Amino acid sequence: MEALIAISIGTLTACGIYLMLRQRTFPVIIGLTLLSYAVNVFIFAAGRLVPGLPAIIAKDAAGYTDPLPQALVLTAIVISFGMTAVIVLMALGSWLEAGHDKVDMDEEEETRA
């Protein structure tokens, strides 16, 4: 199971980074989303992968899984969800204003400020 999780985190990260380096806002946003998925799984794995055990300590349970990473993942999901919404709106706004969706700014725009 560790190998499977590790491979999926690696694949998600690699795809995320590749997409992030594209020129247009849409792939960049998808790339950022994939990267945040990767980190969510990564945080989850940080609490060790223990199958079949409860997250809450009980007297009759043989052990328990670490519940804290699950809470951390929840926070991270909420935040990355909110941030993705913000960047989608901003990308939409800049596409409507500029008429194209290139991420890089050219020399003239950089210096007009």
Place this chain on the structure above:
Amino acid sequence: MMSHWIIAPVVLPAVLAPLIILAMRRDLLLQRVFGLGGTLAMLGIAGALLVAASGNAPEVYRLGNWPAPFGIMLVLDRLSAMMLMLTAVLALAVQLYVISTDWDARGRHFHALFLFQMMGINGAFLTGDAFNLFVFFEVLLIASYGLMIHGAGKDRLRAGVQYIAFNLVASTLFLFALATIYAVTGTLNMADIAVKVAALPEGDQGLIRVAAVLMLSVFAIKGALVPLQFWLPGTYANAPGPVAALFAIMTKVGAYAILRTSTLIFPPETAATGSMVGDIMLPAALVTLAIGSIGILGATTLPRLAAFAGIASMGTIFTAFAAFTPEATGAALYYMIHSTLATAAIFLIADMVSDRRGNATLTAQPRIAQQGLLAALFFANAIALAGMPPLSGFIGKLMVMDALREQAALIWSVILGSSFLMVLGFARAGSVLFWKSHATGEAHEAPHQGEPLAFVAVGGLLAALVALTVFAGPVKDWLDGTAAALHAPAPYIAANDLQGVN
């Protein structure tokens, strides 16, 4: 005794900002009154906390009264109290400027976003929990996204998309770092991490080194350390002037986080990391200094000049941090106070000049209203930023250089060389802006409403620099005490009263 005032700098803006959005979104005057009132109250609270922190050992506020390391802690020590004070002073100046120049009327919700930004910054300075630090980073970032595109416009929106994308990547890296730290140490309380990292078995040291470098790069993105500074000029130059002035404290949030983690969790005595943090930081800081000063020389617009001045000052601060001695840290803290105020002032002056000219390019143009006064403010500020006597920039650089005698050949030459470039850059910019306007032949200046409060704001920042110069002795003594406390973090850890779980 647990003082509830410690959480006030976070709670106060968190209450005021929604109130402003919900109850007074149509009334700009009310927004201004409450926004300014909130900042004044935060200034008062920060002052009280500063007095409390300078006499006592670090004080811990337990959220929900859960003991460490299970609950989330806010820790008030001398460094965090000082940063709170600095934030409040800067916020007051920026807010006066915004109200005077009607920047808050060019878009909606300025004051609410401003307060949310304060909440995030104050929280980041106070928190004693690594994951909570991430959360406060996100709070201050999401408010800064709103502030950055305040007043909108094509270039500002597009620069905003870049800014958000960079910071989302940084946030993801931060999460990777935190998860790695949690996987190795099993805790997120910073004091507890410090204890666990110091006693780490050999086999786990590689992982914690990876986490340390990841953390360092996240904070370096915030603090604009080369090679992660590339986002800053485009963002700051396209942001509204007063917002860029407020962002002067944001790079210091990165510097604060680096200082906090590198003295508490990854000090050179720790076997796992050793001198790694300083070894990475020193060359990066020196290149930052060089790039900042070359950028000042090559800037084609006034806000970009200001942005590169900000980058250069971060270079000086990180150079001193990298030495990891109490003496150098004290000097860096002095320079940090100076550079926050001076960088903010140059952004405000840049905004005033651009506003009167209708553009921001560094070319000879006809005279502007209040040219003499603006020129005087610009030159005073340039003297402070370049590190020329008699202002605090000179004293700050002198202290930094004095503290770094051991590597004088390399560090002194970079600091002095970059100062020379900065003097040239500012002299060029100032003479093009203010003196060559006589050569354009047009004697009449376009009329402009006076905005006395804006001059009060900039004058206040410069007056603070003068005060920092005059009282350099007592301030430096206090900062040396702060630095000594940072480099001997035992009381900070003890204040957390960690409950044994092993």
